[in-house]
Amino acid sequence: MIVGILKEIKAEENRVSMTPAGVEVMKNNGHEVLVETGAGVGSGFSDEDYVQHGAKIAASNKAVFANADMVMHVKEPQPSEYPLIRPGQIVFTYFHFAASDQLTRAMLETGATCIAYETIENPDGSLPLLTPMSEVAGRMAAQQGAKYLERAQGGRGILLGGVPGVAPATVLVLGGGVVGTHAAQMASGLGAKVYLLDMSLSRLRHLSEIMPKNCFPMMSSPATVRELVQQADVVIGAVLVHGAKAPKLVTREMLATMKPGAVMVDVAIDQGGCFETSKPTTHSHPIFEVDGIIHYCVANMPGAVPLTSTIALTNATLSYAVAIANKGWQQVAGENAGVKAGVNIVAGKVTYRGVAEAFGMDFVPVETVLKTAL
DSSP, rough: OEEOOOOHHHHSOOSOOOOHHHHHHHHHTTTTEEEEETTTGGGTHHHHHHHHHTOOSSSHHHHHHHOOOOOOSOOOOGGGGGGGGGTTTTEEOOOOOGGGGHHHHHHHHHHHHEEEEOOOOOOTOOTTTTTHHHHHHHHHHHHHHHHTGGGGGTTOOOTTTBBTTOOOEEEEOOSHHHHHHHHHHHHHHHHHHHEEEEEEEOHHHHHHHSSOEEEEEEOOOOHHHHHHHHSSSEEOOOOTTTSSSSOOBOHHHTTTTTTTTTTTGGGGGTTTBBBTTTOOBOOSOOOOEEEEEEEOBBTTTGGSHHHHHHHHHHHHHHHHHHHHHHHHHHHHHOOHHHHHTEEEEEEEEEEEHHHHHHOOBBBBOOOHHHHHHH
C-alpha cells in the first residue's frame, strides 16, 4: 500500500501524523510512504530525515492525494483538500465529525473511507488514539489557566499555587477522564485547590485514591457546577461524549456569578465545546472575553508543543496504520471491534451512530457495509 503523510494546513498546526522512525516501520512492512515536502518541519523533522528512513518526498498535497491509497493527517481535512480526496481512499485522522456539519457532508460526498482516531476503542472502552493528545491537552490546560490568570493577560492577578500566607487559586475541572485527570494533576502539583467533577461513582472512587490531597473529586450535577463556578478562578472543560457533541455544562447566565477575570479553558472545543459561550480560537489569538470572563478555546492545543505531540501520536497510531496497510481496512475492522468503531464514513454512508444522530442523518452499521464489500 502507498501511505501518504500530509502537511497540516489548518491554522498554526505544527504537528505531523508520522515521525521518520514511523516511516521506517511502514517500509519494513513492505509499504511505500509518500511524505509531502515540509510536512515535518514544524515538529523538527526535515525532508532529509524522512528520506533517510525510506520515504519518498512529494512536491504537493495534490501529489499525495493522487497517489496514496491511505492518507494520514493530524487534523481534519480542510475545504481546499475536499476535492482532492478520491472515492475509496482511506483517510485516517482526527475528524470530530459531530462538531461540523460541513465536514461531515463534504466527506460523504468524496466517497472515501473515513477512519477517525478519536473513536477507535480498546476492549475496555478507552480511546487509545485520543489518549496521548488528551494527556497533552490536559496538562496544557492547567498551564494556560495559570498564565491567563496573570493580570498582564487580563486575569485576576492570582498565582495558581499561592505562597505561604496567601491562599492558592481554586480550579474547577469538569470531567474526570484523561484530560480532566491530567489537568487536575498539573493544577494540584502547582499548589491550587482543585475540584474534579465526574458523573461515574466508580471513577470518583478511583480518583479519590490516586489524586493528591488538594484535589477533591466530587459527583457532578447542574447544582454543583453552578455552586463551584462561583468559587473558581479557573474552570477547565474536559468532558467527552464518544463521537458526539459535548454537553453545555456552563451557561451564559452562570458567567454573571463568576469572579471578574476568571479563566475558562474549553478543551472540549473540538467536539463543539462544553461552555455555552465557547467558540474556537487559535494559538495566535487564543482568548476572548465574555462578561468579564476570559475564554481560552484553542482547538488544537497540542499543536503548541508539536515535537512532544507528534512523537506521542505516532507511538499510538502506528500499529493501527500498519495493520490497515497490511490487511486492508475491511479485514482489520472485521477482526477488531475497536477499529470497527473508528470507521465513521464509508462510500457516502455514515457508519458511526453518534455522527448520524448529531445531524439527523441515516445510520448504516459498519457490519452492513462490510457485508456489501465482501
